[in-house]
Amino acid sequence: MTFTMIRKNLLFCKITRIKTSSKSLFDSYMSRFKPGQETCPVCGSLGNCRIHAYYGRHLMDFISSKPVKSDICVLRVCCGSCGHTHAILPDVVVPYSGYSLFFLLRLLGEYFSGLFHVEELCERFGISQNQLYQWISLWRIHKQEWLGVLADMEVSDWLFLKELLSYNRYSSFSMGYAIQCNNSFMQSHANPPPSGSKTAQYHQLIYSPDISVF
Numbered sequence: 523m524t525f526t527m528i529r530k531n532l533l534f535c536k537i538t539r540i541k542t543s544s545k546s547l548f549d550s551y552m553s554r555f556k557p558g559q560e561t562c563p564v565c566g567s568l569g570n571c572r573i574h575a576y577y578g579r580h581l582m583d584f585i586s587s588k589p590v591k592s593d594i595c596v597l598r599v600c601c602g603s604c605g606h607t608h609a610i611l612p613d614v615v616v617p618y619s620g621y622s623l624f625f626l627l628r629l630l631g632e633y634f635s636g637l638f639h640v641e642e643l644c645e646r647f648g649i650s651q652n653q654l655y656q657w658i659s660l661w662r663i664h665k666q667e668w669l670g671v672l673a674d675m676e677v678s679d680w681l682f683l684k685e686l687l688s689y690n691r692y693s694s695f696s697m698g699y700a701i702q703c704n705n706s707f708m709q710s711h712a713n714p715p716p717s718g719s720k721t722a723q724y725h726q727l728i729y730s731p732d733i734s735v736f
């Protein structure tokens with residue numbers, strides 16, 4: 523049994539315009555979410571997903587210049603047609619990561635700006651240097667996967683980050699990345715999924731319907 527998920531688009535705006543926490547965006551998204559409108563990513567059946575279970579998860583955000591830990595409740599739906607269950611994960615959440623997308627982009631942005639010492643940065647974000655370097659290497663792998671080897675050499679980390687922040691709809695990027703790379707941006711495979719299975723599988727082809735939370 524593989525662990526599958528349904529990625530949802532929530533970030534239909536410029537990331538830099540967002541002033542609320544990942545948790546509040548996640549919660550307002552989930553309050554509008556209707557399982558019965560989803561397409562099962564495994565068997566393709568439309569309208570057969572039902573609420574299966576919820577599991578709790580920590581999500582670290584970075585708000586007013588400090589790390590803020592909150593808890594979110596992830597919904598798993600079950601497809602009545604094939605019996606697979608899928609976690610519903612809007613794009614403020616990075617699969618298997620306890621850190622929000624905003625946290626990661628903010629941290630990497632400050633690192634790539636070159637304005638801060640690594641020690642100071644890690645202390646302020648409450649992480650180890652080892653963790654920071656793991657994220658930087660993951661970022662570089664994903665950047666190259668997205669841009670291709672040649673473009674990757676021409677676009678600096680800082681420039682690529684500014685590009686991500688400038689998208690009018692960040693979700694267009696996150697969805698495009700998932701389709702092209704068969705993985706979510708900044709999703710590390712080093713962390714085992716909660717179900718205990720070893721692989722995270724993407725089957726998703728259909729992302730609609732979309733729900734606006736802004």
Ligand SMILES: [Zn+2]
Pocket residue numbers: 562563564565566567601602603604605606
């Ligand atoms: Zn199914």
